[in-house]
Amino acid sequence: MTTEDRTMKRIEAAIALQHAGDADAARRRFTEIWEEIAPDGDPFHRCVLAHYMADLQQDPRDELDWDLRALDAAASVTDDRARRHDSSLAIRGFYPSLHLNLAADFHRLGDVPQARTHLAQAREHLDALHDDGYGQGIRSAVQRLAGRLAEEEPTAPTSAER
Template identity: 85%
Template sequence: MPTEDMTMKRIEEAMVLQHAGDSSGARQRFAEIWEEIAPDGDPFHRCVLAHYMADLQPDPQDELDWDLRALDAAASVTDERAKQHDSALAIRGFYPSLHLNLAADFHKLGDTTQARTHLTQAQEHLDALDDDGYGQGIRSAIQRLAGRLTEEDPMTSANEEASN
């Protein structure tokens, strides 16, 4: 019988607080766990924690910093490690959401060039998503952000499409 991953259990407990609307409680729990696992802890733990911690940041620059930590950690996660948590997981499936979040962060910060770059990277990984509620939600969010970027600067979008 596999050993229970107590760190993931604690991360999931903090996620429950987050989803219940207790942002400060979730942020505090994530910060405590981060202190224990970063910077050289299990990259799967770091990726998941940073991904959820980013959503709790009131400052867009702090949100970007956490999303960058999640992407950086994902680069070190293997499918084998992801499957230890859930046999259906593959790390490639994380990338559409990770890049979408980064695109949204850069958009909030007014850096449309980086927003477009990460949106393109999110789109390049869409084939890793299942055609389920989660996959449809990510696809929809990517389309919404792409639409906002086009509305804000249609000439850049037209120029990018012409160069492709």
């Protein structure tokens, strides 16, 4: 018999507020929960909360901090723990999104080398995604960011410039 995960229910309620457009209320709820669960709480809770809290940040450096917290917590989540929340989950499937978010954060902050590093790591895990709307959305976002980063590729000098 599984027990109800009250913390996850609270996180999901905050996510619902976020999706409904009430960013301030979602941020307050996430902050309350984070204060209860960090730094030693369930890494699955910390990963999910930090992943969503990052999207609510106004400052790209704050968003990066939350995305790094999500990635750090994911390293301690087991497949068994993820499946206790949803039987279809595997933690490897979190990594494309986590690294994509970090790549986007670093790109916004002007750190193109770090953006490329995390984009490469996102690509390494794309095979963990299902061929569904979510997986297709992540793959498309990876391609879009790759295109933007390619446009910023330094070009070799032409013979006229040498």
